[in-house]
Amino acid sequence: MKKFKNVILFMTTLALALTAACSGSKSNESAASEQNSQETTSDSNKYIIATDTVFAPFEFTDASNKFVGIDVELLDAIATDQGFEYELNSLGFDAALLAVEAGQADGVIAGMSITEERKAKYDFSDSYYESNVTMAVAIDSDISSYEDLSGKKVAVKTGTKGADFAKSIMEQYGFEITEFSDSPNMYQDVIVGNTVACFEDYPVMAYNIKQGAKLQMPGDIKESGSSYGFAVSKDKNSELLEMFNKGLANIKANGTYDEIIEKYTK
Structure with a gap:
């Protein structure tokens, strides 16, 4: 009877040992799988822009x-x-900037002017486009100069160089500003007469007029504008910024850059 009890004890101990071993093996496999998954994610060369x-x-x-x-x-x-x-x-300008600041995007390219104020939050690439600022009015408007804006409302797009320029001269010429989050609504506001003019980057306005927007640029006004740059959050994604600059230099050298610019501006 004593021998029989010893046999039972031995078999029970062996079963428990085998169960623990199997459990440990599965746990190790799971940990290894998780580690491989993490390595794959961290080694990914895909960026959110x-x-x-x-x-x-x-x-x-x-x-x-x-x-x-x-x-x-x-x-x-x-x-x-x-x-x-x-x-x-495609998020919208303000949302795109917030996404980069919050770490939800690695970089932003959105006709973004390189300014000293923005350099405090972002690291910029080399300039990929040089732009001027212009004023546009409805096609039947009698507004022909900044002096004609006195006492009236002017439309701008939030966060743009056009908005900055309008704000810099609003007191001098005595007009008020209405801000919009996107260009189409800004244009429409001028077309229907709620505002008498808008300030916009020249190539953007010229393209939209060419496409049929019922606007005109009186006197073909061109003010000093800004340089556009690709941007990443301050002190982050330096490798992406470096690749952008190298790639930009290469496509300028091989003619691809000029082909793209001419496709949309000629």
Whole structure:
């Protein structure tokens, strides 16, 4: 009887040992799998890039519902040249900046002017476009100069160089400012007469007028504008910024850059 009890005790101990061993093996396999998954994610060369929704000719949706524009094609050409993958998220200008600040996007390309104020939050690439600022009015408007804006309302797009310029002269010429989050609504406000003029980057306004916007640029006004740059959050994603600069230099050298610019501005 004693021997029989010893046998039972031995078999029970062996079973428990085998169960623990199997459990440990599965746990190790699970940990290894999780580690491999984390390594795959961290080694990924795909970046999230935020952009505006409507800022033609830099980013917009064409007649076939395809997202296109100077920024879109430049980014694609640079990514191809440098061998990195990206996902382009069309968020709107303000939302794109917030996404980068919050770490939800690695970079932003959205006709973004390089300014000293923005340099406090972002690191910028080399300039990829030089732009001027212009004023536009409705096609039947009698506004022909800044003096004609006195006592009236002027439309601007929040966060743009056009808005900065308008604010810099508003007291001098005695007009008020109404801000919009996107260009199409700003244009429409001028067209229907709620505001008498708007300030916009010259290539953007010229493109929209060419496409049929019922606006005109009185006297073809061109004020000193700004340089556009690709941006990442301050002191982050330096490798992405470096690749953008290298790729930009390469596509300028091989003619791809000029082809893209001429496609949307000629």
